[in-house]
Amino acid sequence: MTSIAxxxxxxxxxxxxxxxxxxxxxxxxxxKLLSSMYLCKPSRETIAGWMSLLSDDGMGLDELRDALNxxxxxxxxxxxxxxxxxxxxxxGPYKLPCPPWESVYRSQAKLMMQDAAxxxxxxxxxxxxxxxxxxxxxxxxxxxxxxxxLLYERAADENGRQSDCMRxxxxxxxxxxxxxxxxxxxxxxxAADTQLYKTLARTTRNxxxxxxx
Amino acid sequence: xxxxxxxxxxxxxxxxxxxxKQFTRRSFLKWSSVLAGAAVxxxxxxxxxxxxxxxxxxxxxxxxxxxxIYTTCQMCGGTCGINVHVVDGRVVKIEPNEFNPVGVxxxxxxxxxxxxxxxxxxxxxxxGAVALYDPDRLKTPMKRIGPRDSGRWxxxxxxxxxxxxxxxxxxxxxxxxxxxxxxxTEDSSFTDMQSDFNLLYGSPNFSMHSNLCDxxxxxxxxxxxxxxxxxxxxxxTKYALVFGWNMLGATKWSLLPGIWNDGRARGAKMxxxxxxYSQTAAKADEWIPIRxxxxxxxxxxxxxxxxxxxxxxxxxxxxxTVGFDKYAELVKDKTPEWAEKxxxxxxxxxxxxxxxxxxxxxxxxxAWSGPGHHTNATDGGRAIAMLGALxxxxxxxxxxxxxxxxxxxxxxxxxxxxxxERVDGLGTKYPFAHVSGIYTEVRDAMLSGQPYQLRAxxxxxxxxxxxxxxxxxxxxxxxxxDYIVVMDTMMSETARLxxxxxxxxxxxxxxxxxxxxxxxxxxSIRQPVVKSVINGMTEQEFIxxxxxxxxxxxxxxxxxxxxxxxxxNDQLKNGPIGKTLDEMLALPGGVFIGGATQYEKYKKNGFxxxxxxxxxxxxxxEKKGLNPLPDFVEPIxxxxxxxxxxxxxxxxxxxxxxxxxxxxxLMEMKPDNPLLINSxxxxxxxxxxxxxxxxxxxxxxxxxxxxxxxxxxxxxxALQHGYGHWGFGKIxxxxxxxxNTWCPAGTADGVFLAGVSEKASGMAVHKEIGVRLIKx
Numbered sequence: 001m002t003s004i005a006x007x008x009x010x011x012x013x014x015x016x017x018x019x020x021x022x023x024x025x026x027x028x029x030x031x032k033l034l035s036s037m038y039l040c041k042p043s044r045e046t047i048a049g050w051m052s053l054l055s056d057d058g059m060g061l062d063e064l065r066d067a068l069n070x071x072x073x074x075x076x077x078x079x080x081x082x083x084x085x086x087x088x089x090x091x092g093p094y095k096l097p098c099p100p101w102e103s104v105y106r107s108q109a110k111l112m113m114q115d116a117a118x119x120x121x122x123x124x125x126x127x128x129x130x131x132x133x134x135x136x137x138x139x140x141x142x143x144x145x146x147x148x149x150l151l152y153e154r155a156a157d158e159n160g161r162q163s164d165c166m167r168x169x170x171x172x173x174x175x176x177x178x179x180x181x182x183x184x185x186x187x188x189x190x191a192a193d194t195q196l197y198k199t200l201a202r203t204t205r206n207x208x209x210x211x212x213x
Numbered sequence: 214x215x216x217x218x219x220x221x222x223x224x225x226x227x228x229x230x231x232x233x234k235q236f237t238r239r240s241f242l243k244w245s246s247v248l249a250g251a252a253v254x255x256x257x258x259x260x261x262x263x264x265x266x267x268x269x270x271x272x273x274x275x276x277x278x279x280x281x282i283y284t285t286c287q288m289c290g291g292t293c294g295i296n297v298h299v300v301d302g303r304v305v306k307i308e309p310n311e312f313n314p315v316g317v318x319x320x321x322x323x324x325x326x327x328x329x330x331x332x333x334x335x336x337x338x339x340x341g342a343v344a345l346y347d348p349d350r351l352k353t354p355m356k357r358i359g360p361r362d363s364g365r366w367x368x369x370x371x372x373x374x375x376x377x378x379x380x381x382x383x384x385x386x387x388x389x390x391x392x393x394x395x396x397x398t399e400d401s402s403f404t405d406m407q408s409d410f411n412l413l414y415g416s417p418n419f420s421m422h423s424n425l426c427d428x429x430x431x432x433x434x435x436x437x438x439x440x441x442x443x444x445x446x447x448x449x450t451k452y453a454l455v456f457g458w459n460m461l462g463a464t465k466w467s468l469l470p471g472i473w474n475d476g477r478a479r480g481a482k483m484x485x486x487x488x489x490y491s492q493t494a495a496k497a498d499e500w501i502p503i504r505x506x507x508x509x510x511x512x513x514x515x516x517x518x519x520x521x522x523x524x525x526x527x528x529x530x531x532x533x534t535v536g537f538d539k540y541a542e543l544v545k546d547k548t549p550e551w552a553e554k555x556x557x558x559x560x561x562x563x564x565x566x567x568x569x570x571x572x573x574x575x576x577x578x579x580a581w582s583g584p585g586h587h588t589n590a591t592d593g594g595r596a597i598a599m600l601g602a603l604x605x606x607x608x609x610x611x612x613x614x615x616x617x618x619x620x621x622x623x624x625x626x627x628x629x630x631x632x633x634e635r636v637d638g639l640g641t642k643y644p645f646a647h648v649s650g651i652y653t654e655v656r657d658a659m660l661s662g663q664p665y666q667l668r669a670x671x672x673x674x675x676x677x678x679x680x681x682x683x684x685x686x687x688x689x690x691x692x693x694x695d696y697i698v699v700m701d702t703m704m705s706e707t708a709r710l711x712x713x714x715x716x717x718x719x720x721x722x723x724x725x726x727x728x729x730x731x732x733x734x735x736x737s738i739r740q741p742v743v744k745s746v747i748n749g750m751t752e753q754e755f756i757x758x759x760x761x762x763x764x765x766x767x768x769x770x771x772x773x774x775x776x777x778x779x780x781x782n783d784q785l786k787n788g789p790i791g792k793t794l795d796e797m798l799a800l801p802g803g804v805f806i807g808g809a810t811q812y813e814k815y816k817k818n819g820f821x822x823x824x825x826x827x828x829x830x831x832x833x834x835e836k837k838g839l840n841p842l843p844d845f846v847e848p849i850x851x852x853x854x855x856x857x858x859x860x861x862x863x864x865x866x867x868x869x870x871x872x873x874x875x876x877x878x879l880m881e882m883k884p885d886n887p888l889l890i891n892s893x894x895x896x897x898x899x900x901x902x903x904x905x906x907x908x909x910x911x912x913x914x915x916x917x918x919x920x921x922x923x924x925x926x927x928x929x930x931a932l933q934h935g936y937g938h939w940g941f942g943k944i945x946x947x948x949x950x951x952x953n954t955w956c957p958a959g960t961a962d963g964v965f966l967a968g969v970s971e972k973a974s975g976m977a978v979h980k981e982i983g984v985r986l987i988k989x
Contacts, residue, residue, distance in 0.1 A: 039265075041368075084365055084366075087367065091355075092704070093351055093714055095943040109877060113346050121301070124266070125269045125273050129269055130268070135748040143265060
């Protein structure tokens with residue numbers, strides 16, 4: 001852990017603090033919401049769940065809330081279009097326009113399960129965690145966002161070890177999410193047919209305070 | 214979520230179920246994945262499981278532990294041995310497995326001497342991990358939404374896919390009979406178990422790969438000398454006459470370049486016959502450019518010269534062959550001058566080669582798919598195979614050698630023969646066809662409904678649309694089926710037409726037994742070196758689960774086992790090898806070697822023909838109304854005044870069939886598929902290198918890029934097989950092609966072909982059509 005901490009970038013500290021302030025449901029909550037939106041298929045139930053979290057004002061997620069509010073969940077056709085958009089973007093069966101794995105963005109050969117997957121897995125292990133869900137690769141956008149949320153939670157939860165956690169989250173942002181999410185979200189925004197997924201791409205970038213690639 | 218939010222009972226129980234921990238508020242917040250609020254309660258990963266993180270085990274905390282695992286490659290059907298470096302469950306390197314002879318040598322003594330020097334793998338084998346980790350792999354079963362070819366899919370669970378296929382196939386059998394199902398598969402891919410599935414289901418229409426590959430060669434050698442796949446001993450020969458087999462540039466068994474180098478180092482000469490100057494031609498002493506489909510005429514003229522000059526091995530002919538006199542009569546007028554007109558090979562060259570071949574021993578004469586993909590292929594192949602017989606060059610060091618193999622013993626079922634005959638005329642219309650079936654006939658039966666209507670198709674790792682000649686007809690035929698299931702690692706042109714697409718496994722994720730193609734008994738194990746990258750079922754697991762769900766049993770209630778390792782363990786244990794799977798894996802390199810290469814086995818056993826002798830004259834062909842002698846017949850689809858050029862296809866070792874074309878490592882070597890045109894022809898037609906051109910046959914018209922070259926017969930143009938994808942990944946569709954904007958995926962060869970099969974063997978005719986070139 002000590003060696004990881006050496007890679008901390010001072011800018012990140014200021015940035016993460018700013019995001020926490022902006023979101024009344026809390027930074028971990030925002031990240032978990034986004035994580036869920038990448039990992040879960042859109043359906044009446046999931047959309048209702050996401051909306052219930054966004055019902056309060058002033059969370060800095062207005063655009064995402066508007067996009068969710070605009071969905072006519074009574075319409076089967078609209079739900080089917082949403083599901084197809086999600087499927088096409090993240091599952092297949094065709095060439096994925098925005099493969100949701102860090103390895104694909106960061107490896108020269110553009111493959112899954114390359115060095116980045118190994119690196120994040122080691123970071124999770126260093127934090128005592130392992131990905132439970134065997135159907136999801138460790139460098140999936142949803143897993144990385146969720147891990148970051150856990151880091152923030154622990155930082156708040158365990159006062160004694162706060163400094164360690166903070167170091168890991170800064171390192172994790174710098175060395176991983178920052179390295180690929182800007183391009184990923186641009187690709188996703190371009191490829192998405194529906195407002196919801198275009199907005200999710202922008203919101204993800206904004207929530208991490210990342211520039212547009 | 215914030216710490217004071219209400220945690221529902223459902224979340225509590227989900228948490229306990231997933232983590233195996235007793236629920237406490239603290240542990241929930243600390244450890245659970247805590248997906249956003251209601252999403253936890255309802256919602257839904259791809260397979261409806263929850264819980265993102267758990268506590269890492271001690272082992273997981275120890276990173277960087279690697280191990281090497283022996284298995285076999287399946288980038289093609291060659292079954293070369295590989296040794297895979299796996300670090301933390303991830304494949305990081307693939308090296309050859311020197312314990313597996315397929316990468317070393319095909320003669321036991323050569324293998325023993327050479328294995329310490331290491332094995333070999335080809336460009337495809339080296340790119341195996343690219344296919345394993347390709348982000349475009351299919352990841353979950355997908356069900357089509359809307360009409361066929363709508364392009365829209367819905368991800369469904371493995372269980373739902375199993376239920377659907379089981380229900381559809383049971384319904385099909387009930388309403389239309391089991392024969393309404395057509396099931397086909399790629400080779401070296403658990404064909405045993407798929408065959409059993411079809412037996413138990415009751416459909417006779419199970420097809421494999423070889424019909425699209427080398428069954429004319431198989432029929433030729435089998436009819437002549439009783440072995441459908443004798444193997445070359447290049448390493449110990451003095452003279453090799455090779456017809457249309459680019460074994461150095463389109464290498465299947467990676468031992469081939471090595472054994473040719475060994476032979477050459479010991480003074481062997483090679484004469485290579487092919488309309489295309491391939492890598493093998495480049496390493497031969499002499500390249501003989503020949504008109505496509507006329508190899509048989511060349512072989513008969515060589516036979517003419519040998520017999521006329523009395524160079525044949527009279528003793529061998531007397532003891533081990535039948536029908537020589539009739540053959541001698543046949544070749545009496547097959548003079549080199551006669552053959553020159555047909556083949557374009559100068560008569561003086563034919564004379565010289567006949568003399569060299571007859572004077573040099575040991576000598577071998579072999580052929581593969583060059584002569585084998587024509588309408589006269591079986592007879593042409595027989596004329597070639599008979600040259601070795603004339604000179605007594607069989608089953609001796611340095612000649613063509615019959616292989617001895619030790620495999621497993623298949624599970625026996627007590628079943629009645631299927632009530633219906635096969636739709637494809639295997640054994641009837643095509644009397645010497647291979648068990649792999651006749652694809653063009655299946656396709657035509659789908660279109661015509663004769664002899665009966667096929668209604669459902671299962672396509673296992675087999676891109677029917679691109680692989681069977683005449684692409685347009687293939688697409689029309691598949692559209693006639695009511696229900697199509699495709700199991701493959703990637704989308705394909707065939708999968709686009711499917712109702713249900715099921716992700717296939719990669720060979721590094723599954724089990725198999727490989728009986729290796731060397732002259733001595735060698736059997737190797739393919740084993741999973743990583744768990745499924747897509748967290749899916751293997752095809753084997755899927756089919757076994759399907760059989761179970763459908764309740765498929767024989768008359769004694771016997772069914773398939775629950776797991777594939779169990780299935781192959783039984784085969785190995787009960788077969789001639791007599792070892793369990795674990796015992797096999799404990800052998801060096803996971804390879805069982807069952808003995809040495811043996812020669813002149815015919816002295817004891819005879820040849821495996823009806824007469825037990827080599828047959829220059831085939832009564833079994835005569836009985837089926839075919840010419841008992843290998844007389845030359847012109848190819849049916851040779852060029853005409855309107856379509857004046859021969860179009861042939863060829864293969865290269867960086868690709869297998871049409872299935873490796875989304876592999877970036879392989880495609881970057883040759884992103885385009887230019888049409889090879891002889892420089893003289895190009896100059897005459899005013900065609901420029903690198904430009905676009907229209908290529909047209911009576912069956913199709915497509916654009917191509919031109920490559921002007923000396924490497925091809927002036928009357929022939931050629932395309933590499935496998936290019937031209939429109940329903941495969943982005944790379945296969947041409948994303949690496951920076952030059953050619955008019956057909957970036959490269960031009961496909963199958964669209965130009967008539968789509969017929971050779972009359973004796975049923976071999977799909979891939980290399981016989983006349984085309985014209987039109988300036989674009």
